[in-house]
Amino acid sequence: MTLDEWVKAACAELGIAPADASVSLVLNLARDVAHNTVRPAAPVTAYLLGLAVGRGADPQEAAAALTALATAQAGPAAASDRDRDRDR
DSSP states (O other): OOHHHHHHHHHHHHTOOGGGOOHHHHHHHHHHHHHHSOTTHHHHHHHHHHHHHHTTOOHHHHHHHHHHHHHHHHOHHHHHHHHHHHTO
16 A cells, blocks of 8 residues: 555545645654654654644644754754755
8 A cells, every 4th residue: 555545545534635634744744853853753743733733723833843843852963964864
């Protein structure tokens, strides 16, 4: 099963329109959190993002705030590594 197939199946199971699933937003957030904190924080943070959005938060703003929080935890060296990884 591909990621796209999984997202469509999961959305159907939960009664969510696949267009409402911000896959790249969540994947980017999970990557940044995993690389700048501890890896288990990535899925927990994705869940917290979902809770916040479900309560009315803007997905982009909430993800940006969480990414900034994770980046701040890691310090300048991790930010440099992250920028290098994005350029690949």
